Amino acid sequence: MTEYTGGSLEADHLCVLVHGLWGNPIHMASVAKTIRAQYPPEKVYLLVAKRNSGSFTYDGIECGGERVCLEIEEELESIKRRGGNIKKISIVGYSLGGLVARYAIGLLHARGVLDNLECMNFTAFASPFLGVRSPLRGWWSVLFNGLGARTLALSGRQLFGVDKFRDTGKPLIAVLADPKSIFVSGLARFKRRTLYANITNDRTAVYYTTGLDKTDPYTDLDKVKVNFVKGYEDVILDPINPVGPAPPKVVEEPSVRATATKWFRRIPLILALTVFIPIGVVAYLINSAIQTFRSSKRIKQHESGLAGINVKNYRVNLWINEIREAVEDAYENMNSSQRQEYLHLSDDEGADGDDSDSGEEILALERKQSQPWRPTLALAPYQFAAIQTLDKLGFRKYPVWIHKVSHSHAAIVKRTERESFEEGQVVLNHWVREEFLL
Template identity: 50%
Template sequence: MSESSTESDHLCVLVHGLWGKPSHLDFVASALRDRHGDNIHILSAKENSGHWTYDGIELGGERLAHEIEETIGALDQKGQKIQKLSIVGYSMGGLIARYAIGLLHSQGVLDKLEPVNFTTFATPHVGVRTPLKGLRSQIFNGLGARTISMSGQQLFLIDEFRETGRPLLSVLADPESIFVQGLKKFRHRSVYANIVNDRSVVFYTSALIKVDPFHDLDNININYVKGYDDVIIDRDNYLLPLTPEDPSSESSRFWRQCKAFAFGLPYYLLILILIGPASTIFLANSAVQTIRSRKRIRLHGEGKNGKLFGRYRVPLLVQDVQHAMEDVFENVNARQEPAYLSGSEAEEVELGHASHPKSSGPDGSSKFPTLALSPEQFAIIDSLNAVGFHKYPVHIQKHRHSHAAIIVRMPKGGFAEGKTVIKHWLDNEFLV
């Protein structure tokens, strides 16, 4: 779905997430039009809608690259010359976008125009594996990985991508890959990451960080950016010193916790009621969609899907030339408390990546424990941080579904804080 003025030379591509559709980014598109009008042409990508997102990041990235090239070609035939490109990815759409960027780079497309902005909102750059150890990790991360076909395997980093013998997300972040080389071409790169209540994409993976400074909200003093309604957190200094507590602070904290429990009680009751039948329906549907997805992937690989994608099968490394059921799925892993590495384990991680900044609090201190991530995940974080991103923690407090609220995924009063997020992005990170 392509829209906006025929006068603009700047194409902005909006990419939805897992189970998504173009309308999920309607508010983002509307905000872009209101702010920039005829200066931008918007493409709300549609080739990966719905269950087609089961097909994996590779196939989704090829479809997206093809859709972008088709759009640029169609506009060119109408006399509209695209000279600038920006891409916005939401949730898994950010990973599909990064794959497509590598393909566009390999095809020379990024040499013919100016890559300007790349932004992701709540994107699992490091996968969606819950930081756990031992048996719990095998159970909870194993279950999620097997419910959404190829995409699930890739998001949980249990796949082996092509002949590399490595997970796709690891290859996607390899410094020598076409994907990182293409990403570096964008002048501005930014990520927005929810610090709480994102049941799909927790903070560490969307913010590319090895620790969680916001794990205990009652015992920190968040440093908000002025003018953005205590939603956007200062990217250079997340936390301020704690102020002396008055005698009533303990009782205040108790009542805050009671209020939070009461607020979430209807939601938890609903989950308990739905967990049995909804899980059965969800898993049955997942089995059906996985079979259909494998068929699409096979036909795609054989070139029998009606479109020619063979030219995207390029060398990857430069040196080698649905809501209730969705909620249940999201909560399988999200309800688990993360595990952390011991002091000696954390030291080993840092020694193994000594060329990169030490995992620590935003002020450079090491007061936050290191999450129990996998070696591949630590390497992904180091590699992408070396590329460079402006990172904005987002504190959505008025709705429990922050993953949808961060982009105002649907017209809903409770998602108003997401409008503040988009305003901050347009004010500070999106340049025409």
């Protein structure tokens, strides 16, 4: 890893890499290696954030963002002290790291750090910008999303949108996408904002949240014709025209042998469901309780300044006016098994956690705009609002189809050196060659 990170004091471009939940800097090794293969140390200086490694990612987006902000400030100061001169900055987030990076960008913006830098690239790989709340309606939504939110400590509550951030009364996911916040203003400073989203088999962060889309045209890939980017066929979809109608198929009745083979192959899955998964869930819940307790202790240390960060320096005003005034994996399988639900013209179940008039107005408008051939998912009002705000900023969105593994979340950044993850290298190559601004 060390052979790819760091750089020469001649470099004027700092690129920061932020890993995801349960992650560590090694998870970003292939990203760093791909950048380094394209740009030498004299061109790009690489910083892989490390203060949020392992169980520290349980401590929430705010805490993680403050740690990353501090790391960036320390690195900039270190380079300057040694005679370097960083003039440009790019920030890359993977999974939860995309949200942590967006929080850090808001702080860097509010503290004036970005005033002296040219903001080049913000890139997110499989980042749940709308949280991980499953698009379900009614009591099942309350049960599933409520239970999931309480097994990942503060990060879980924030990802499922059941938190109330500081005195805003809103989930942090909503605050990050508030058009008057430092987070949106900071993100707007970047010349290019790019995201890569798995269209299938991502059981950690599904397409609608990583692709900022209130519909999901990829629920049945047999019913559509997929269009790929030239030179990156079978992996990177055309962002302008990703799918079209599939040609009609001749449906044949399966033979008795084929049916028997299909059921035989399901035996390991049935055994897992009946034997191994219950044991694993119990172990996971016990570990979740332990990690939640440990995380709460770390957060108290962080808040009191005993963790090496003076948090008062990072508790800046979150909001801006026209003139800027602020200067300062157990639930994965369960999640993938749920069928996403859609808004209906006759829905009268309320705003799913938002009983405000604005929430009802948002849902009413989305119901009206929903099309029978591409229905709108049953998202929460704050998720619809986040899509609208972030789309106005302008994101270059690349749908990704990973074929070789049944769980594509790790493969999209080639998180480990595995042959089955090679399609992730195609994604990284596309990013550094076609998207990365030097």
